[in-house]
Amino acid sequence: MKDQISEDELNRILAQPAQIADRGFTEQVRTRLKKSESKRMVVFAAIAVFWTALAILIGFPEQLLNSLSLPDTVFEDLFVTLIDILPLRESLAFELSRNSSLLGVIFTVFLALFIALKLGEE
Amino acid sequence: MLRDTSAFSSLVAMHQGKVRGFLLRLTHDYDSMNDLAQETFITAFKKISQFKGDQSMAGWLMKIAFNQYLQSQRKKSRQQEIGEQLKAIAEVHTSFYEPVSAEQLDLEAAMTNLNSQQAAAITLCHSYGFSHREAAEILQIPVGTVKTNILRGKENLVKLLQSTTVEEAQLG
Secondary structure (H helix, E strand, C coil): CCCCCCHHHHHHHHCCCCCECCCCHHHHHHHHHHHHHHHHHHHHHHHHHHHHHHHHHHHCHHHHHHHHCCCHHHHHHHHHHHHHHCCCCHHHHHHCCHHHHHHHHHHHHHHHHHHHHHHHHC | CCCCHHHHHHHHHHHHHHHHHHHHHHHCCHHHHHHHHHHHHHHHHHCHHHCCCCCCHHHHHHHHHHHHHHHHHHHCCHHHHHHHHHHHHHHHHHHHECCCCHHHHHHHHHHCCCCHHHHHHHHHHHHCCCCHHHHHHHHCCCHHHHHHHHHHHHHHHHHHHHHHHHHHHHHC
């Protein structure tokens, strides 16, 4: 039985390190990468939709509302609901236009989407 | 570029053994090692555009892995962790690896007694074949310090392995 380890022998042992077994590690990383990629795509798409809608709304507000071909009552109802929900002063509330209501809707949808994504991550 | 997850997964499969082996010698804990190794590859995937051809992919990954290890050490109370980790490693040591010899297991056990700088320098230069200069780049320390850490670490390993063989002889 040897009781002395030479430097050469130590170097030989060091040069043959024990190999770590994969045991599903590569698959775990692949899954995390795919998950993070799909999240990135959804967030990117959501932001793209938001900015596109915003650009259309700012650029062509009347055309957008007409193209939606929704009756004015929908926006009026929405407007009234928003006023009920939001703690706005009455005078300020009446300054809000129909376009502002639509902007509010788009923003709310975007916010809801963002919260849903955040909840999905957890 | 390797922005494709399938292509990157091949790269993970190719390098995971070395990255995880390196991190296991630093952390002495299988779960912590796996967490850090995953973070290493996720970080590498995000920063793949920063990889330059003037260094090896293995070296670049080792550098990210070492930085992940340093960050994790800053976050936790080290003394307490090491006490718990050494107990854990004695119980599950063989299950970490592909089939290993008793000699390799003795070495891995002895490595747990080195400090992280010595273990890192020895692993990079003697087990994975990096030059002293490459190891210095990965560990972000001077070449002279790498050499000193290797020298001191190997002295410690010789003592530790000798005591192991003496114990085995007495038991035998």
